[in-house]
Amino acid sequence: xxxxxxxxxxxxxxxxxxxxxxxxxxxxxxxxxxxxxxxxxxxxxxxxxxxxxxxxxxxxxxxxxxxxxxxxxxxxxxxxxxxxxxxxxxxxxxxxxxxxxxxxxxxxxxxxxxxxxxxxxxxxxxxxxxxxxxxxxxxxxxxxxxxxxxxxxxxxxxxxxxxxxxxxxxxxxxxxxxxxxxxxxxxxxxxxxxxxxxxxxxxxxxxxxxxxxxxxxxxxxxxxxxxxxxxxxxxxxxxxxxxxxxxxxxxxxxxxxxxxxxxxxxxxxxxxxxxxxxxxxxxxxxxxxxxxxxxxxxxxxxxxxxxxxxxxxxxxxxxxxxxxxxxxxxxxxxxxxxxxxxxxxxxxxxxxxxxxxxxxxxxxxxxxxxxxxxxxxxxxxxxxxxxxxxxxxxxxxxxxxxxxxxxxxxxxxxxxxxxxxxxxxxxxxxxxxxxxxxxxxxxxxxxxxxxxxxxxxxxxxxxxxxxxxxxxxxxxxxxxxxxxxxxxxxxxxxxxxxxxxxxxxxxxxxxxxxxxxxxxxxxxxxxxxxxxxxxxxxxxxxxxxxxxxxxxxxxxxxxxxxxxxxxxxxxxxxxxxxxxxxxxxxxxxxxxxxxxxxxxxxxxxxxxxxxxxxxxxxxxxxxxxxxxxxxxxxxxxxxxxxxxxxxxxxxxxxxxxxxxxxxxxxxxxxxxxxxxxxxxxxxxxxxxxxxxxxxxxxxxxxxxxxxxxxxxxxxxxxxxxxxxxxxxxxxxxxxxxxxxxxxxxxxxxxxxxxxxxxxxxxxxxxxxxxxxxxxxxxxxxxxxxxxxxxxxxxxxxxxxxxxxxxxxxxxxxxxxxxxxxxxxxxxxxxxxxxxxxxxxxxxxxxxxxxxxxxxxxxxxxxxxxxxxxxxx
RNA sequence: GCCCGAGUGGCGGAAUUGGUAGACGCAGGGGAUUCAAAAUCCCCCGCCGAAAGGCUUGCCGGUUCGAGUCCGGCCUCGGGUACCA
Numbered sequence: 008x009x010x011x012x013x014x015x016x017x018x019x020x021x022x023x024x025x026x027x028x029x030x031x032x033x034x035x036x037x038x039x040x041x042x043x044x045x046x047x048x049x050x051x052x053x054x055x056x057x058x059x060x061x062x063x064x065x066x067x068x069x070x071x072x073x074x075x076x077x078x079x080x081x082x083x084x085x086x087x088x089x090x091x092x093x094x095x096x097x098x099x100x101x102x103x104x105x106x107x108x109x110x111x112x113x114x115x116x117x118x119x120x121x122x123x124x125x126x127x128x129x130x131x132x133x134x135x136x137x138x139x140x141x142x143x144x145x146x147x148x149x150x151x152x153x154x155x156x157x158x159x160x161x162x163x164x165x166x167x168x169x170x171x172x173x174x175x176x177x178x179x180x181x182x183x184x185x186x187x188x189x190x191x192x193x194x195x196x197x198x199x200x201x202x203x204x205x206x207x208x209x210x211x212x213x214x215x216x217x218x219x220x221x222x223x224x225x226x227x228x229x230x231x232x233x234x235x236x237x238x239x240x241x242x243x244x245x246x247x248x249x250x251x252x253x254x255x256x257x258x259x260x261x262x263x264x265x266x267x268x269x270x271x272x273x274x275x276x277x278x279x280x281x282x283x284x285x286x287x288x289x290x291x292x293x294x295x296x297x298x299x300x301x302x303x304x305x306x307x308x309x310x311x312x313x314x315x316x317x318x319x320x321x322x323x324x325x326x327x328x329x330x331x332x333x334x335x336x337x338x339x340x341x342x343x344x345x346x347x348x349x350x351x352x353x354x355x356x357x358x359x360x361x362x363x364x365x366x367x368x369x370x371x372x373x374x375x376x377x378x379x380x381x382x383x384x385x386x387x388x389x390x391x392x393x394x395x396x397x398x399x400x401x402x403x404x405x406x407x408x409x410x411x412x413x414x415x416x417x418x419x420x421x422x423x424x425x426x427x428x429x430x431x432x433x434x435x436x437x438x439x440x441x442x443x444x445x446x447x448x449x450x451x452x453x454x455x456x457x458x459x460x461x462x463x464x465x466x467x468x469x470x471x472x473x474x475x476x477x478x479x480x481x482x483x484x485x486x487x488x489x490x491x492x493x494x495x496x497x498x499x500x501x502x503x504x505x506x507x508x509x510x511x512x513x514x515x516x517x518x519x520x521x522x523x524x525x526x527x528x529x530x531x532x533x534x535x536x537x538x539x540x541x542x543x544x545x546x547x548x549x550x551x552x553x554x555x556x557x558x559x560x561x562x563x564x565x566x567x568x569x570x571x572x573x574x575x576x577x578x579x580x581x582x583x584x585x586x587x588x589x590x591x592x593x594x595x596x597x598x599x600x601x602x603x604x605x606x607x608x609x610x611x612x613x614x615x616x617x618x619x620x621x622x623x624x625x626x627x628x629x630x631x632x633x634x635x636x637x638x639x640x641x642x643x644x645x646x647x648x649x650x651x652x653x654x655x656x657x658x659x660x661x662x663x664x665x666x667x668x669x670x671x672x673x674x675x676x677x678x679x680x681x682x683x684x685x686x687x688x689x690x691x692x693x694x695x696x697x698x699x700x701x702x703x704x705x706x707x708x709x710x711x712x713x714x715x716x717x718x719x720x721x722x723x724x725x726x727x728x729x730x731x732x733x734x735x736x737x738x739x740x741x742x743x744x745x746x747x748x749x750x751x752x753x754x755x756x757x758x759x760x761x762x763x764x765x766x767x768x769x770x771x772x773x774x775x776x777x778x779x780x781x782x783x784x785x786x787x788x789x790x791x792x793x794x795x796x797x798x799x800x801x802x803x804x805x806x807x808x809x810x811x812x813x814x815x816x817x818x819x820x821x822x823x824x825x826x827x828x829x830x831x832x833x834x835x836x837x838x839x840x841x842x843x844x845x846x847x848x849x850x851x852x853x854x855x856x857x858x859x860x861x862x863x864x865x866x867x868x869x870x871x872x873x874x875x876x877x878x879x
Numbered sequence: 880g881c882c883c884g885a886g887u888g889g890c891g892g893a894a895u896u897g898g899u900a901g902a903c904g905c906a907g908g909g910g911a912u913u914c915a916a917a918a919u920c921c922c923c924c925g926c927c928g929a930a931a932g933g934c935u936u937g938c939c940g941g942u943u944c945g946a947g948u949c950c951g952g953c954c955u956c957g958g959g960u961a962c963c964a
Contacts, residue, residue, distance in 0.1 A: 070964050110964065183962075194962040242883055246959075249882050321960050325880040355880095374880090449961090456962065526964070565958060567883080572961095602885095603957085645957085675891045675904070681957080683891060687905055695904090698919090747892075751903035758903095761920095823899035828945045830899050868944050874898040878944050 032700035034664020056099035067562030073131040077604035091783040106153035154529035161483025164465035169584035185213035198318040217455035226447040238597035252448025259441025261338035276361030281427035282368035284416035285389035294358035461523025469510035469517035531577035564600035602681040606652040608641035616651040666785035731814035
């Protein structure tokens with residue numbers, strides 16, 4: 008393929024090697040060459056380097072689905088930029104890779120394709136590793152592991168036993184989605200409109216005894232420590248705070264009337280004790296012991312049954328219409344003589360929060376107001392807004408939720424809300440029937456899964472000894488291979504020889520726990536394991552102390568709450584069980600959340616999704632199918648199989664090379680926002696990289712330009728000035744995760760270089776800097792041009808260039824001149840020019856004099872070196 | 880439902896703490912080169928208007944000499960919602 012430009016052969020052909028004339032930058036060939044060079048040099052293996060600070064950069068490890076997708080490319084390209092940048096700026100870098108290998112899809116594949124989940128998973132890992140390697144990532148592959156390796160999950164089992172001993176793991180009853188046809192527990196994802204996704208049967212809620220981690224004991228600690236996470240996105244910190252959901256309020260006991268024996272009191276929790284005088288009903292969860300007891304009444308039973316319908320997800324519960332059942336029981340208002348409030352069973356009070364019982368004050372709560380309207384309950388306004396008339400204020404259509412003073416509230420009248428809360432809590436505490444209490448939304452972490460493809464919980468149930476931890480010398484408890492997937496229940500339940508084992512305590516025959524662990528457990532400590540991936544203990548003190556914490560963690564914002572919170576809990580639990588030193592509190596010092604990779608969507612005339620491969624440009628504009636039918640272009644959305652708008656990274660790397668893919672995916676959008684993949688964009692990236700190569704290739708070895716020494720000196724000086732400005736921008740942009748801006752600065756510098764009439768020797772200096780600046784983003788091309796421009800050794804191990812501050816200063820500055828806030832002129836002045844001198848210059852300007860018409864300005868705003876505004 | 884975020888030309892986006900809106904790239908238009916094309920190089924490019932000028936950062940309102948940026952109220956799209964990972 009001869010594509011070398013004729014212009015170049017005309018002007019300097021006699022200086023070029025013949026093969027240079029014939030060649031073009033061939034990414035695939037050259038990328039393989041440099042990847043081998045890196046492998047041989049071992050530059051990416053993590054070792055403590057004396058005198059260098061350590062830097063641990065980690066991207067969220069992938070689930071081995073079998074194919075890498077553009078989201079992976081983006082994630083790992085970003086992490087690689089950071090790892091490479093940190094490496095050349097004098098850090099000893101740890102940048103590992105592993106596989107989040109347990110999970111549902113492997114079991115689904117087992118059922119659909121009859122392949123064993125383990126076999127399926129390990130094959131996928133091999134495939135994905137082979138797709139990932141051509142990206143040229145600076146990963147220490149010697150530390151790779153999968154969470155389904157017994158060497159990994161065995162250590163996890165060992166920690167589970169330690170957590171049992173410390174009381175951090177315990178058993179209690181909890182609700183699951185139950186598919187009565189498949190006799191299987193369903194994940195929330197497997198429930199569609201209240202029905203099992205395969206069987207179509209109405210899902211039931213079922214109670215099972217399950218294992219939990221006591222994360223709620225750490226609620227306050229996890230909440231307070233968010234303040235330390237200054238290098239996390241503010242939005243993630245806020246989401247975590249809200250998730251933990253600390254609220255203080257009052258817990259107190261109502262006296263009941265006409266209630267069954269044992270329920271002489273009803274304990275409620277409220278965050279608005281100030282509104283007690285406006286209460287018009289009490290409500291308990293359908294799971295509340297009182298509601299359960301009343302189920303002997305068929306009407307109550309039917310109502311509760313109705314409430315228990317549907318999936319267990321919070322979204323489903325909250326979106327369901329609020330309903331109630333009047334039990335006929337009443338509670339006595341503690342401060343209003345003779346006032347009794349009806350007690351309802353409802354579907355919106357959750358047993359898992361507070362006491363599972365509340366009182367409702369319709370005037371100051373949206374949900375309570377809707378409920379009161381529906382069931383004809385009274386509405387008493389007890390908070391008067393600051394601008395309202397305390398004697399006459401009443402709420403209208405909407406509840407009043409703002410600040411104000413108490414009215415219609417006996418001894419609270421006239422108090423501000425916060426003072427009223429304090430006062431009423433004091434009153435309850437005095438009488439001993441209630442107390443101020445802090446409540447958290449955060450619930451304990453249920454880790455039991457009734458599935459095969461997960462880490463077995465290392466426990467044996469003995470009739471005499473109860474739940475007994477497996478002996479550590481028997482770990483790992485390995486998943487049996489000979490299992491059958493018939494779509495019913497957990498295969499481990501049916502595996503007699505695996506299940507029936509002697510009790511570790513008394514030796515009598517007992518039953519092995521068949522629940523496996525939530526895959527979030529696997530991903531809650533893998534980053535610690537990377538510090539000593541082959542150790543015979545979960546961690547090795549020396550390695551953990553050197554490498555932890557993760558300095559920079561990068562991944563999708565979809566993990567903003569659960570995965571990150573569980574990991575934060577785990578480092579604390581691992582400390583309590585002796586697996587992490589005291590210094591390790593937070594797992595991730597800095598966090599970056601990346602956006603998704605999107606692509607346009609296409610549909611044919613019948614509304615069927617079309618893949619980008621199936622459409623082509625139509626002459627005269629628009630798109631058509633291969634058959635020439637018209638195509639409807641839809642919005643750009645996250646790449647997904649269901650919408651067929653997927654571009655396979657492997658195809659892109661094959662046709663354009665990894666550098667082009669990396670350059671493009673980092674170029675257009677800020678990393679924390681979604682990026683749209685476009686064909687024209689990837690082609691532009693490819694064109695640019697070709698241009699860089701051509702530029703270096705055609706310049707190196709040229710004789711000095713003719714022309715005067717003075718003009719050459721000036722050209723050289725200008726080039727170096729641009730070079731230092733670029734070093735400065737790229738450095739700042741990489742440090743601040745503005746990779747798109749780094750790319751823009753590199754585009755600009757390449758254009759400058761292409762136009763520059765500086766000496767080839769000066770250009771060679773600039774090319775070497777260009778190579779160094781491009782290295783984190785397009786490492787293969789960087790090595791190639793580094794070599795062409797006479798760089799020593801590998802660019803991957805050459806120190807990052809430093810901008811000379813003297814080269815960055817400008818001595819003049821352009822001041823925009825506004826009249827009444829609209830730009831009318833601009834003046835170039837010496838930097839730091841005095842205010843009155845600027846004023847004098849500005850008042851002489853034509854547009855300013857016109858606007859003033861001989862009068863004095865009302866005001867003259869001068870922001871030195873920034874802007875001038877003349878107010879007329 | 881609840882929590883969090885995003886919205887700027889034809890498109891992706893840029894804009895230190897409120898200070899020239901549209902850097903850089905794509906698409907488009909024009910030119911050079913070529914027998915011709917591809918490739919490459921150069922120039923133009925927010926909208927309306929003949930021009931003067933006016934308008935413009937999802938919508939409505941506010942604060943300010945000055946608002947993409949701050950405040951209040953909406954709209955649309957996206958993420959999470961505890962068993963998808």
